[in-house]
Amino acid sequence: MSKKVKVIIGSVREARAGEAVAKWFMEHTTEFEGDINFELVDLAKVNLPLMDEPAPPMSGNEYVHQHTKDWSKSISEADGFVFITPEYNHGYSPALKNAVDYLYNEWKGKPALMVGYGSDGASHSILQFREVLEFVGVRPLKDQLGIAQIWEAFDEKGQLKAEKIQGDVVALIQSLKDELSSGSASSIA
Numbered sequence: 001m002s003k004k005v006k007v008i009i010g011s012v013r014e015a016r017a018g019e020a021v022a023k024w025f026m027e028h029t030t031e032f033e034g035d036i037n038f039e040l041v042d043l044a045k046v047n048l049p050l051m052d053e054p055a056p057p058m059s060g061n062e063y064v065h066q067h068t069k070d071w072s073k074s075i076s077e078a079d080g081f082v083f084i085t086p087e088y089n090h091g092y093s094p095a096l097k098n099a100v101d102y103l104y105n106e107w108k109g110k111p112a113l114m115v116g117y118g119s120d121g122a123s124h125s126i127l128q129f130r131e132v133l134e135f136v137g138v139r140p141l142k143d144q145l146g147i148a149q150i151w152e153a154f155d156e157k158g159q160l161k162a163e164k165i166q167g168d169v170v171a172l173i174q175s176l177k178d179e180l181s182s183g184s185a186s187s188i189a
């Protein structure tokens with residue numbers, strides 16, 4: 001049976017680069033069709049308010065708000081994730097932190113590929129985000145994908161310039177696929 005992977009766009013601001021990065025990523029998923037069903041999740045459209053549940057998600061209490069119940073359903077049905085994260089002041093985006101904080105058990109045990117972009121490939125952002133994801137039980141792949149100098153990474157045809165990419169996107173999707181089917185600890189951080 002095919003696995004479901006949610007590709008989460010972590011920036012929500014106007015004129016964001018995140019959408020173009022996600023589009024570029026999705027173009028590389030076609031050869032995995034049948035094995036993995038990749039679904040884009042745009043946090044700008046999910047539009048969660050700042051975390052407003054009365055009880056901590058790890059308490060086991062019922063969620064109160066409909067937006068939390070909807071978000072819980074969306075993340076529960078995923079087998080794994082691709083996080084598309086910008087770098088803001090050496091950190092990851094507040095939208096991603098908020099989206100993670102809403103839930104707890106829904107994330108647990110699921111592998112994730114990190115895709116970062118910024119001036120140097122978002123290494124600071126991804127490092128910080130890994131710590132938070134690991135706390136909620138996500139298993140980020142050890143290797144990550146970076147896009148450097150994002151403001152000039154796409155050419156006039158909207159294609160991502162090869163020299164800006166750090167990492168092999170198809171090989172990393174293959175690693176995610178391996179993780180989804182085996183769950184082995186060898187390739188996780």
Ligand SMILES: Cc1cc2nc3c(=O)[nH]c(=O)nc-3n(C[C@H](O)[C@H](O)[C@H](O)COP(=O)(O)O)c2cc1C
Nearest residue numbers: 011016017018086087088089090117118119120150
């Ligand atoms: C508030 C803010 C802070 C930023 N800080 C960093 C940074 O610390 N490191 C970096 O590489 N890029 C930084 N940038 C540049 C972003 O990586 C770049 O603008 C990128 O396009 C942001 O992603 P987005 O367009 O999807 O929001 C920053 C951008 C913003 C808006």
